[in-house]
Amino acid sequence: MAETLKITDLHVAVEGKPILRGVNLTINRGETHALMGPNGSGKSTLGFAVMGHPGYEITSGSISLNGEEIAEWDATQRSRAGIFMAFQRPMAIPGVKLADFLRHATTNVRNPERREGAELIPMRQFRKELTEKMEHLRMDTEFARRYVNDGFSGGEMKRAEILQMAMLRPKFAILDETDSGLDVDAVKLASESIAEIGGDQMGILIITHHDKLLERNAPDFTHVMLGGRIVETGGIELATELYTEGYDRIRAAYPEAAEAEQEMVGKEVEAV
Amino acid sequence: MATDVTEENALGEINKYDFVTPSHDVFKAEKGLNADIVAQISEMKREPDWMRDFRLDSLKIFESKPMPKWGGNIAINFQDIYYYLKPANEQGRTWDDVPQEIKDTFDKLGIPEAEKKYLAGVKAQFESEVVYGSLQEDLGNQGVLFTDTDTAVREHPEILREYFGKIIPPTDNKFAALNSAVWSGGSFIYVPPGVKIDFPLQAYFRINAEQMGQFERTLIIVDEGAEVHYVEGCTAPMYTTESLHSAVVEVIVKKNGRCRYTTIQNWANNIYNLVTKRAMAYENSLMEWIDGNLGSHLTMKYPAVYMMEPGARGEILSIAFSSKGQHQDAGAKVVHCAPNTKSRIISKSISKNGGRSSYRGLCKVEDGATGCKSNVVCDALILDPDSRSDTYPYIEVEEQDVQIEHEASVSRIGEEQLFYLMSRGLTEAEASSMIVSGFIEPLIKELPMEYAVEMNRLIELQMEGSVG
Ligand SMILES: Nc1ncnc2c1ncn2[C@@H]1O[C@H](COP(=O)(O)OP(=O)(O)OP(=O)(O)O)[C@@H](O)[C@H]1O
Ligand SMILES: [Mg+2]
Numbered sequence: 001m002a003e004t005l006k007i008t009d010l011h012v013a014v015e016g017k018p019i020l021r022g023v024n025l026t027i028n029r030g031e032t033h034a035l036m037g038p039n040g041s042g043k044s045t046l047g048f049a050v051m052g053h054p055g056y057e058i059t060s061g062s063i064s065l066n067g068e069e070i071a072e073w074d075a076t077q078r079s080r081a082g083i084f085m086a087f088q089r090p091m092a093i094p095g096v097k098l099a100d101f102l103r104h105a106t107t108n109v110r111n112p113e114r115r116e117g118a119e120l121i122p123m124r125q126f127r128k129e130l131t132e133k134m135e136h137l138r139m140d141t142e143f144a145r146r147y148v149n150d151g152f153s154g155g156e157m158k159r160a161e162i163l164q165m166a167m168l169r170p171k172f173a174i175l176d177e178t179d180s181g182l183d184v185d186a187v188k189l190a191s192e193s194i195a196e197i198g199g200d201q202m203g204i205l206i207i208t209h210h211d212k213l214l215e216r217n218a219p220d221f222t223h224v225m226l227g228g229r230i231v232e233t234g235g236i237e238l239a240t241e242l243y244t245e246g247y248d249r250i251r252a253a254y255p256e257a258a259e260a261e262q263e264m265v266g267k268e269v270e271a272v
Numbered sequence: 273m274a275t276d277v278t279e280e281n282a283l284g285e286i287n288k289y290d291f292v293t294p295s296h297d298v299f300k301a302e303k304g305l306n307a308d309i310v311a312q313i314s315e316m317k318r319e320p321d322w323m324r325d326f327r328l329d330s331l332k333i334f335e336s337k338p339m340p341k342w343g344g345n346i347a348i349n350f351q352d353i354y355y356y357l358k359p360a361n362e363q364g365r366t367w368d369d370v371p372q373e374i375k376d377t378f379d380k381l382g383i384p385e386a387e388k389k390y391l392a393g394v395k396a397q398f399e400s401e402v403v404y405g406s407l408q409e410d411l412g413n414q415g416v417l418f419t420d421t422d423t424a425v426r427e428h429p430e431i432l433r434e435y436f437g438k439i440i441p442p443t444d445n446k447f448a449a450l451n452s453a454v455w456s457g458g459s460f461i462y463v464p465p466g467v468k469i470d471f472p473l474q475a476y477f478r479i480n481a482e483q484m485g486q487f488e489r490t491l492i493i494v495d496e497g498a499e500v501h502y503v504e505g506c507t508a509p510m511y512t513t514e515s516l517h518s519a520v521v522e523v524i525v526k527k528n529g530r531c532r533y534t535t536i537q538n539w540a541n542n543i544y545n546l547v548t549k550r551a552m553a554y555e556n557s558l559m560e561w562i563d564g565n566l567g568s569h570l571t572m573k574y575p576a577v578y579m580m581e582p583g584a585r586g587e588i589l590s591i592a593f594s595s596k597g598q599h600q601d602a603g604a605k606v607v608h609c610a611p612n613t614k615s616r617i618i619s620k621s622i623s624k625n626g627g628r629s630s631y632r633g634l635c636k637v638e639d640g641a642t643g644c645k646s647n648v649v650c651d652a653l654i655l656d657p658d659s660r661s662d663t664y665p666y667i668e669v670e671e672q673d674v675q676i677e678h679e680a681s682v683s684r685i686g687e688e689q690l691f692y693l694m695s696r697g698l699t700e701a702e703a704s705s706m707i708v709s710g711f712i713e714p715l716i717k718e719l720p721m722e723y724a725v726e727m728n729r730l731i732e733l734q735m736e737g738s739v740g
Contacts (some may be wrong), residue, residue: 074700080697094705096713105693
């Protein structure tokens with residue numbers, strides 16, 4: 001049986017405010033999906049909900065992994081089960097070296113049963129692997145001694161996210177605007193890495209506003225989110241249409257979702 | 273008898289320091305405090321008259337001084353404490369000379385092992401007396417003195433009397449007066465001109481008995497161009513009643529000398545830890561206090577550096593960790609008495625499970641001390657809504673031509689940081705531990721390797737059981 005991440009009629013609220021209003025999405029391992037949609041439509045919210053952010057409350061619907069309901073799991077469990085998200089805005093953890101953090105993370109994800117305080121993967125083995133991956137991403141190995149995302153440039157953060165994905169080798173990866181902030185060469189490198197790690201090993205959800213990542217990671221499916229719902233699904237041609245033409249056609253075709261979008265934006269204004 | 277450890281265990285607050293050694297006291301003074309008891313302590317120690325008189329005068333000062341009205345809530349019944357307890361007849365020169373059960377205690381604390389690996393000398397104090405002492409032979413040959421302070425009173429009175437009670441007189445504060453009256457043990461160090469001691473000298477202070485007061489007295493004299501690193505560790509088992517630890521530490525660093533004084537204390541939750549520490553730094557010398565405060569019911573401690581001559585420097589780095597039932601009122605004092613002196617204070621505090629940490633600091637620049645620089649950074653990290661942190665910085669500047677910087681920050685462990693780490697497979701406990709160790713990293717990296725490891729381990733112990 002193919003391994004599957006399945007999201008069914010998912011409703012998510014943040015601080016009591018409804019954001020996702022019935023998302024359906026099925027990703028099989030080995031598939032690449034693109035998720036597009038205007039700013040504020042709920043793409044990152046979907047990522048956080050799937051990853052298990054406690055601030056994103058699932059008010060109804062389900063998230064299942066290979067048939068098992070995971071909506072109640074915390075982020076630790078989900079990560080150890082093979083789900084990964086590259087953050088749109090990664091968090092800085094001052095004083096914690098990237099290498100130390102990553103050694104911990106890698107050990108935990110590779111041995112999901114590991115108990116706190118148990119042995120980490122041997123230093124030499126870890127170093128070797130990390131150095132290889134960093135060279136591949138053309139990152140200076142000194143970088144591993146820096147504090148996690150602390151003072152990283154926008155592009156450095158995104159590279160570090162890809163590096164983490166490469167080390168953790170997830171089954172399902174959500175890449176939330178990993179291409180933004182990267183220079184042209186870096187986007188190319190990142191695309192290659194994703195293709196290489198991904199291939200048929202990962203189910204990937206690429207959230208993006210651009211075409212660069214998709215060039216080398218041609219999506220099997222493209223989804224459009226509007227007003228907290230996936231309103232249309234197509235192939236790569238849909239992605240091409242959206243980043244050239246914009247969302248006018250979509251808004252016109254799905255007036256209900258467009259209204260929800262207005263409502264979300266309106267609430268935002270009220271709150272300010 | 274340690275009581276009620278099971279509940280504590282469930283909270284993960286109990287650790288390897290919580291054990292009681294069944295010991296056979298050689299002598300235990302009666303409970304309580306009065307002139308007779310003070311005179312008796314002096315007599316037991318066969319002290320010269322000047323010291324007995326110093327003690328008795330100090331007792332009067334103690335009795336005349338009110339309790340400090342700031343800091344923490346001190347609820348001590350001074351008549352309910354044992355002020356002097358002699359655990360062994362003589363100080364051992366080898367560990368085999370030390371009574372077995374006391375030796376076992378220090379074995380468990382890892383002292384003899386550390387001594388073999390990386391220490392130049394050791395003093396181990398159990399209750400009121402130093403029970404073991406060593407110093408590398410070549411250091412002795414170079415004229416380095418490292419004894420307990422009682423021995424120094426008898427054997428090195430000429431050096432000791434010049435400085436004893438001069439940096440911190442009994443009139444300084446109520447607890448300095450108390451210590452001056454009933455002091456016992458502590459380290460005396462003299463480093464002759466130009467002698468640089470490469471490895472640390474370490475003292476370990478262990479309170480074992482219930483309702484015990486430990487009042488060690490330490491005096492360190494670093495002569496011109498000399499260098500020393502002194503380290504003290506402190507622990508006690510958990511009892512239901514309070515014990516008191518009230519030390520006085522005086523340090524003199526002469527021209528071009530360097531002294532680093534590192535404290536790693538991990539007191540049980542029932543200890544009042546009220547300590548006065550002060551150094552006088554002379555021309556172009558450097559005094560560093562590194563202070564790791566874990567545990568205790570209440571700690572009030574503000575290591576001070578008085579920069580007496582041009583070019584003197586003072587650095588104070590402190591970490592405080594307070595958990596349930598603990599209040600760390602810790603800080604630092606720097607006083608610029610001469611031109612072109614420099615000071616730096618970095619203080620980091622962590623509060624969890626309802627613990628309370630306060631930073632209380634003074635930066636003072638006297639009139640005429642031109643060209644001074646002082647930099648103070650204090651950061652507090654609060655792990656949960658029940659915990660608390662306060663900052664009380666005092667700045668007194670009587671001179672225009674100075675440069676003073678003060679930064680303070682308070683942060684809470686962010687849900688976003690936790691989530692980020694957990695989304696990479698760390699448990700919530702591992703994630704908060706990691707955030708905490710990152711928070712103190714800028715201080716830890718200043719410590720020699722062995723102490724950095726020890727400090728990290730202690731913080732991890734404190735973090736255990738912090739979640740769920
Ligand atoms: N933690 C939060 N607190 C408050 N509002 C939130 C939070 N997270 C999301 N929202 C709101 O939910 C809506 C959807 O946000 P989301 O970040 O999911 O959009 P997005 O599709 O990723 O947008 P973009 O393309 O700009 O990244 C927005 O109105 C946003 O303000
Ligand atoms: Mg987004």
